Amino acid sequence: MSQVMSLAQAVERFVPDGAAVAMGCCLEPAIPFAAGHELIRQQRRDLKLIGPISDSLFDQLIGAGCVAEVVAAWVGNVSEGLGHCYRRAVESGDPWTLTVRDHSNFSISLALWAAAWNSPYIPTPTLLGSDILSGQAALELVDGSVRVGAVRPDVCVLHVQRADAGGRAHTWGPLGVAQEAALAAQRVILTCEQLVEPEVILSDPSRVLVPETKVVAVVHEPGGCLPSPLPGYWKRDHAAFREYAALSRTAEGFGRWLREWVLDVPDRAAYLAKLELDPLRITRRLLSEPADYGYE
Numbered sequence: 001m002s003q004v005m006s007l008a009q010a011v012e013r014f015v016p017d018g019a020a021v022a023m024g025c026c027l028e029p030a031i032p033f034a035a036g037h038e039l040i041r042q043q044r045r046d047l048k049l050i051g052p053i054s055d056s057l058f059d060q061l062i063g064a065g066c067v068a069e070v071v072a073a074w075v076g077n078v079s080e081g082l083g084h085c086y087r088r089a090v091e092s093g094d095p096w097t098l099t100v101r102d103h104s105n106f107s108i109s110l111a112l113w114a115a116a117w118n119s120p121y122i123p124t125p126t127l128l129g130s131d132i133l134s135g136q137a138a139l140e141l142v143d144g145s146v147r148v149g150a151v152r153p154d155v156c157v158l159h160v161q162r163a164d165a166g167g168r169a170h171t172w173g174p175l176g177v178a179q180e181a182a183l184a185a186q187r188v189i190l191t192c193e194q195l196v197e198p199e200v201i202l203s204d205p206s207r208v209l210v211p212e213t214k215v216v217a218v219v220h221e222p223g224g225c226l227p228s229p230l231p232g233y234w235k236r237d238h239a240a241f242r243e244y245a246a247l248s249r250t251a252e253g254f255g256r257w258l259r260e261w262v263l264d265v266p267d268r269a270a271y272l273a274k275l276e277l278d279p280l281r282i283t284r285r286l287l288s289e290p291a292d293y294g295y296e
Helices: 007-014 032-039 059-062 083-090 105-116 178-184 198-202 238-247 251-265 267-272
Strands: 020-022 046-054 069-072 099-102 120-122 139-142 145-149 155-164 187-194 214-222
Touching: 007 032, 007 046, 007 187, 007 214, 020 105, 032 155, 032 187, 046 059, 046 105, 046 214, 059 069, 059 083, 059 251, 069 105, 083 251, 105 120, 105 145, 105 178, 145 198, 155 198, 178 251, 187 198
Parallel strands: 020 046, 020 155, 046 069, 069 099, 155 187, 187 214
Antiparallel strands: 120 145, 139 145
């Protein structure tokens, strides 16, 4: 059963050293940067990061020395190109050696679905002819097809638009592999823009992302996705990604960025206080049509 708690409490209780953590599951939007920064502040080590495209979050966690292994389709800084901390770790072992398990966006989805369905693998022909198969124990070529081995996160961290205290969540927009990751994971931590009454969530049950029995913590964390965007709430903070790209080109520059935006910032509220938020807020409303669930 989920509990409403602070992000620091959720990370301390449910994300130990060595955990396999799925993050950035919606690709470019809704990336749980606040949770990633809390992992850094609590000095988590030997994490296994799982995801399709995490924008610069994986790069930040790698540069901070939190990560031993990455299972992902891509690591970098979407609008700016390379993830410099990731590159240093792979090429020169700085801050230490990083194990990388490559996937495509589709195969990481299959790997998570296999875990969700308690299957050892799901076969696909889509990786045939690529070099992703090289040295991948979890990707096995058998009888002209690729068996994509199950990937089961210990914890999946998702940022959503709204959730209730019971662990039911609504999210919308691009979902990427969010549902796959949540169903595959042993437990789910939700950070949310709005903490609402159960009646709000239950008014639209088809939008509930994952069974509440999976959710161990609900964190009311407005702006928890920034600098990534969130439909209905936040625009992408392009300036933050540009600044990070420029500073992280060197280990020394990354250290300066890390101190200013993570280590010297005690929580997400303090992070938001450093920003000019009005230009980042969504102001144009584009509402969907209501759904009628009546049946009598």
